[in-house]
Amino acid sequence: MAKAPAQPGNTEPANTESAANTVQLGDGLTVSSLGFGGMALTPVYGEVDPAEALRTLHHAVDAGVSFIDTADIYGGGSNEELISQLLKDRRDEVQLATKFSLVGTPTDGYTDIRGDAEYVRQAVERSLQRLGTDVIDLYYMHRRDVRVPIEETVGAMAELVKQGKVKHLGLSEVTAQELQDAAAVHPIAAVQSEWSIWSRDVESNVVPAAAGLGVGFVPYSPLGRGFLTGTVDTSSLGAKDFRRNIPRFAPDAASANQAVVNTVKSVADQLKATPAQVALAWLFAKGKRLGLPVVPIPGTRKAARIDENLGALALELTPAHLDALDAASDAVVGSRSADPKWVSEGRE
Numbered sequence: 001m002a003k004a005p006a007q008p009g010n011t012e013p014a015n016t017e018s019a020a021n022t023v024q025l026g027d028g029l030t031v032s033s034l035g036f037g038g039m040a041l042t043p044v045y046g047e048v049d050p051a052e053a054l055r056t057l058h059h060a061v062d063a064g065v066s067f068i069d070t071a072d073i074y075g076g077g078s079n080e081e082l083i084s085q086l087l088k089d090r091r092d093e094v095q096l097a098t099k100f101s102l103v104g105t106p107t108d109g110y111t112d113i114r115g116d117a118e119y120v121r122q123a124v125e126r127s128l129q130r131l132g133t134d135v136i137d138l139y140y141m142h143r144r145d146v147r148v149p150i151e152e153t154v155g156a157m158a159e160l161v162k163q164g165k166v167k168h169l170g171l172s173e174v175t176a177q178e179l180q181d182a183a184a185v186h187p188i189a190a191v192q193s194e195w196s197i198w199s200r201d202v203e204s205n206v207v208p209a210a211a212g213l214g215v216g217f218v219p220y221s222p223l224g225r226g227f228l229t230g231t232v233d234t235s236s237l238g239a240k241d242f243r244r245n246i247p248r249f250a251p252d253a254a255s256a257n258q259a260v261v262n263t264v265k266s267v268a269d270q271l272k273a274t275p276a277q278v279a280l281a282w283l284f285a286k287g288k289r290l291g292l293p294v295v296p297i298p299g300t301r302k303a304a305r306i307d308e309n310l311g312a313l314a315l316e317l318t319p320a321h322l323d324a325l326d327a328a329s330d331a332v333v334g335s336r337s338a339d340p341k342w343v344s345e346g347r348e
Contacts, residue, residue: 026190029095029167039070039071054082059306061090073106074106084133087133095138097170100120101115113145124139124160136166138166140170155185172191174206176209177209196279199332199336202217211292219296224279225243225249246334247335261275263327273311276312281315281316282325285322
C-alpha cells in the first residue's frame with residue numbers, strides 16, 4: 001500500500017515505498033501524480049554533475065515519481081542517454097515520455113522544427129537507441145511544424161503505435177484546433193505546455209479542448225523555471241543559462257514580476273508550506289476546477305527538492321488563496337517564450 005504524501009513544508013526524504021499516487025491521463029495512460037522534467041539535468045541552467053543527476057533520478061523513482069519526461073534535444077541527446085542508465089534496472093517502474101521535432105538544443109538555440117513522416121520515423125529510432133529501450137510509453141510531438149499537415153505527423157506517430165515502438169501519443173504546445181485535428185487521427189493521451197501561476201494563456205483554449213476530448217494535461221515549467229520559488233537571482237544568470245533568452249526574465253520584467261513571487265510566498269507562509277508546493281498545488285486545484293487530469297513535471301537537480309515537491313499533493317488551497325494567486329498572474333510582464341509563434345500562445 002502506498003504511504004501518505006510528504007507533508008507540506010517537509011523536505012525530509014519521502015517514504016521510498018511510494019509517496020506519489022497515480023493519475024490516469026488520456027487514452028488509458030496511468031502515471032504518477034507528479035512527474036519529473038528531465039531538461040533540468042542538462043546544462044540549460046548551468047553545469048550538471050552526471051553522477052548527482054543519476055542519483056536524483058533514482059531518488060525520484062524511489063519516492064514514487066515514476067513519470068519521467070525527456071526529449072531528444074535535451075543536451076543534444078545526452079539526457080536520453082542519462083535516463084537510459086536509470087532504465088537499465090528499473091524500466092518496469094517508469095512511465096517514460098520523450099519528444100521529437102525540434103532541431104538544435106535549448107542552450108545553443110533551435111534551428112528548425114520537423115514534423116514530416118520521414119523525420120518522425122528517424123527520430124523515434126534515435127531515441128529508442130539512446131534510451132536503451134524497445135518501447136516509449138508516451139511519445140510527444142515537441143512543437144508543431146506548420147509546414148506539414150498535423151494529420152501527417154500524427155499519422156506517422158500512430159504507425160509507431162501499431163509497430164509497438166510507442167504506447168501512447170502526446171502533443172506539446174499545440175492550439176485547441178491542432179489538438180482536435182490530431183485527436184481525429186489517433187487518441188491523444190496528453191498535451192504538454194507551459195502552465196503555471198504566471199503562464200496561464202493555455203486556459204483560454206487548449207485546456208478546455210483537452211478537457212472536452214478526455215486528454216490529460218502535463219504542465220512543464222510549473223514553477224516558472226524556478227522563478228516562482230523565489231530562489232532565482234535573475235541578475236546572476238550564467239551566460240549559457242536558457243532563461244536569459246526569455247523576455248520575462250529580462251531585468252525590468254523580472255523586477256516587476258517579483259510581485260507574483262511575493263503573493264506566492266505570502267500564501268506559502270499562511271499554509272506553512274513552501275512557494276514550490278503552493279505553485280504545484282495551484283495546478284492541481286486548477287485541474288479539478290477545469291475538469292481534466294493535471295500532472296506537473298517540475299525538474300530539479302537535487303533529491304531534497306523532489307521530496308519538497310511531493311508535499312504539494314497534500315496541500316489544500318482555499319478559494320481565497322486561489323483568487324489571490326489568480327489575481328497576481330494578471331500583472332505578469334513579458335512573454336513566456338523568446339518566439340511566441342513556437343508555442344500555442346502565438347498561434348491561437
